[in-house]
Amino acid sequence: MPAQQITVEALVPAPIERAWAAFTTPADITQWNFASDDWCCPSAEVDLRVGGTYKARMEAKDGSFGFDFEGLYEEVEPGRALTLTLGDGRKARTTFAPSGDATRVTTVFDAETLHSIAMQRDGWQAILDNFAAHVGRQAAR
Template sequence: MKNPITVTTHVDAPVQKVWDVWNAPEHSVNWNAASPDWHTTEATNDLREGGQLTSRMEAKDGSAGFDFTGTYDRVKEHKHLAYTLSDGRKVTVDFRANGNTTVIEERFEAENINSRELQQQGWQAILDNFKKYTESL
């Protein structure tokens, strides 16, 4: 992985619940946003090696939007996801069970448009939203 950025969180939930919420499109539309003025309007997830994940992310005021798409390279249930984004960048997500807590570590290759700091803040904000949402279920 070239020039990776890492974000992490500890979710107060068992790994099976964390895995299920992470991978269910009906849940991802509730947490997958980097700021309150953005949201995910639709998502799909074909959770298998060679399968695709997609999210349509849009500004709530309709001023901007983009499709986030990737293809799974590896899927190890309750443990690891690796996928390649449509622009060729790599992403890995590791789930580590620790009793009723799950540590999530997400690593992704930086893109060249936004600063590393902005990318890290955005991905961390999404991960923080995931933690808050999952713990509320």
């Protein structure tokens, strides 16, 4: 039976080129890739090509827990879309679409079975919201 899919999206206050760069550049990823202020992303690695790897270290700031979020790029269409196959075989596809002076970023991902759908949606949405806020802060500079 196929996994249930969950969709999250955010309106990013920047053109697609800037949104894409912030989404795929390790130095940017470490600034936004966490769901709450008590977590951080101390490192990220991106080999942005089909068959390339993605790895982001996720850690609780108090040191109590951490894990590597890893995947392989299955699709890379610069400025348009990317698809990751995660370590457990699930897929996550993120698309970038113009929306006036902004960019609509949408991620559709396969749910896992350990956590509730609501918890997964809320966590991924919080990360995407952090991404939009990060790009917004850059645009304001």
